[in-house]
Every structure is written in C-alpha cells, then in structure tokens.
Amino acid sequence: PVNNSTPTGLGGIYKRGDKLSLELELINADNDVVTANLSSLGLSSNYRFNPANPHTMEVSIPLNREANNTTIPIKAIDDAGNDKTWNDIAINYDTIPPVIKSVIITNTTGGTKPYVQANDAIRISVEVSKFDNDTVTAVSPKINNGTPITLTEAAGGAVGSSIVFEKIVYITETDLIQNTNIFFDVTVIDDAGNTTTGTSNSLKI
Numbered sequence: 429p430v431n432n433s434t435p436t437g438l439g440g441i442y443k444r445g446d447k448l449s450l451e452l453e454l455i456n457a458d459n460d461v462v463t464a465n466l467s468s469l470g471l472s473s474n475y476r477f478n479p480a481n482p483h484t485m486e487v488s489i490p491l492n493r494e495a496n497n498t499t500i501p502i503k504a505i506d507d508a509g510n511d512k513t514w515n516d517i518a519i520n521y522d523t524i525p526p527v528i529k530s531v532i533i534t535n536t537t538g539g540t541k542p543y544v545q546a547n548d549a550i551r552i553s554v555e556v557s558k559f560d561n562d563t564v565t566a567v568s569p570k571i572n573n574g575t576p577i578t579l580t581e582a583a584g585g586a587v588g589s590s591i592v593f594e595k596i597v598y599i600t601e602t603d604l605i606q607n608t609n610i611f612f613d614v615t616v617i618d619d620a621g622n623t624t625t626g627t628s629n630s631l632k633i
Contacts, residue, residue, distance in 0.1 A: 437620040442521035453482035458506040522620035529555040561619040564593040566612040
C-alpha cells in the first residue's frame with residue numbers, strides 16, 4: 429500500500445480539510461475488491477477503493493477528531509474469496525479547530541472614558557476553550573502599523589481547558605484617527621495548524 433496524501437498540518441499531521449489518499453497495486457489482479465477499515469476515523473470499516481488496478485481511494489478526514497499513530501488496515505479479496513490484509517499505513521490527525529469564547533478590548537486607563545486617547549493602555553483579552561497549545565495573534569489596521577501582536581497566556585494552561593490570552597497595547601499619537609473606531613481581528617492557531625478567527629468589540633477614538 430502507498431499513502432499518496434499530502435497532509436498540511438504542522439509536522440506532517442492531518443488537519444481540518446485534509447484528505448487521506450491511498451493506493452494499492454496488485455500483481456496478478458483477479459477481480460479483487462479492495463477496502464480500507466476507516467472505523468478509527470469514524471467512517472466505514474469497509475471503505476471501497478476504485479475497482480481498477482492500481483486501486484485508489486480518497487476521503488476527507490472527518491472534523492472534530494484527534495489521534496496519533498492510527499493504523500489504516502487495507503484488505504484485498506479476490507473472486508475466489510482469498511484475502512490479505514496490510515497494516516503498513518498509520519497516520520496522525522487533529523481536525524479539531526480552536527474555539528474562541530470571547531474577544532474583548534478594554535481601555536484600562538482611568539475611569540470610564542468614552543473614547544481612546546494617546547498613551548492609553550488597551551487590553552486585548554481572548555478566551556479560548558479546549559486549549560491545544562494554541563498561539564493567539566491580534567491585528568488592527570489602525571494600531572501598531574497593522575503589525576500582528578502575539579498575546580500571552582494569562583490564566584489556565586491545561587490542554588483541553590479554557591484559557592485566557594492577553595496583551596496590553598499602548599496607543600500613540602500616530603495611531604489616532606479622529607472620529608473612528610478601533611477593533612482587533614484575532615487568529616488562533618493550534619499545534620496542528622488548525623485556525624479560527626474572531627473580531628473584538630470596538631472602542632471610539
């Protein structure tokens with residue numbers, strides 16, 4: 429058996445949207461039926477390959493699943509009922525995307541000011557559930573020249589739990605565009621490369 433897949437996750441792992449592509453070429457083909465046992469992926473235990481030799485199949489890895497070193501048994505049965513099973517192919521997959529619970533920006537400088545001024549400190553706070561060694565960045569076209577800002581873990585930390593990422597950003601004179609609003613677009617990437625995006629509330633300048 430040959431694994432012709434091209435997983436796009438970090439470190440060669442299958443992430444959300446990736447496909448499993450397998451091939452089996454048989455010598456002295458005899459009207460064989462070739463199947464893969466994909467029950468470990470939540471799919472059929474007898475997923476049929478294309479009937480032409482070499483036999484091929486392709487299927488998307490289902491969403492919201494994660495496992496390492498999962499064997500994909502491949503079985504061929506000829507027209508007399510003779511069969512053989514190969515257990516040569518094993519894969520790692522993580523198709524569980526990050527879950528953003530909230531994205532909130534707050535002006536932490538002095539009281540309850542209705543607007544943002546130069547030298548104000550803006551806290552970006554992102555809560556992520558089902559933490560999976562995620563990285564969180566935030567970007568605003570009006571702040572920091574539109575350069576992404578990496579947030580740091582503020583609370584939590586256990587894999588599978590909720591965790592809060594935060595960053596304080598100081599507003600400069602060059603950031604200020606009168607009578608507009610500032611907001612941040614947030615990107616969360618887990619350790620497999622799955623990505624989820626979100627947008628914060630707005631504050632008036």
